[in-house]
Amino acid sequence: MEETQRGTHLVSLPLPEKLRCMKAKDDNVFHTLSFQAPKIRLLRSLVIEERHKMQVLDFAVFPKPEFDLPIFCANFFSSGQLNIIVLDLNPLHDVITQMVYKEKYYKKLLPLGEKYCELLPWGGKLTGESIRFFSPIVIWTKFTSSQSKHDILYSAFQDYYKAWLELMDQATEETDALQILHNCEAQHKYLTWRAEKDPGYPLLKKLFGDNLAKEITRSFLFDGVASLGDKSFLDYFPGYECEDGTINKKRTVVGKSFETRPWNTTGDFIGYEFG
């Protein structure tokens, strides 16, 4: 937060009392933070303090629709032994087919991705649909706890966040109404995906029950899902529609894919070959 404050003016966003500091059924304590800034629609952080060995950091920054900046995404889950990590500047627009967007934000960052892809190697197969939300520099990894791994991860987190802050600093405001709408819809699609299919949800449900978990997801973690656009989950992801018109409860309908890193060192997507 100090690093962020150095470059921009954060203004605290009010949260309902019950989402401020929460105690879960098994005594885990949750801490929530929520801010906005001139170029930031929502910066929010959820920390689950270490207890019964489990520990979580879910930190994300969503730009205002006037900026086509990537979405900063740090999702660290630790069960004590096992750590499940996603760290990325999630692209707002498709970087598999849209070369202009990819070049604009990721070309300069490829060396950063390369620095960490050996230290924090690819975590194996994942929900196939998720790959479209990841960038060529994504860190998707799993490891057993050790001080050295945690140090590397912390250093990656600092480097990736500084890189994002620098992008924010340089970003200029879009004035074209159509482009702003396009950015808005892209962010809404992202929020809609995560609000429905985030892997953390089953755990939140176990800790807080269905109703509060839903509120945490929709009004805090992925706030904007109800206000940035009108389209539904099935409008964006029709493949999940069941015969009776409901949303398939499975996280993936295409299956788990991408055993190895589907991006090469020059940032090209090579996942079609084995996706």
Ligand code: BLA
């Ligand atoms: C697992 N979390 C995962 C996995 C991914 C992510 C890819 C592997 C399982 C899979 O392929 O679905 C993360 N997936 C993401 C992210 C995006 C995405 C960041 O599509 C963004 C577009 N994780 C959390 C929080 C908790 C959490 C808050 O961020 C718990 C409160 C837990 N993540 C968690 C757990 C697993 C997991 C328990 C392993 C369980 C599983 O694989 O279902």
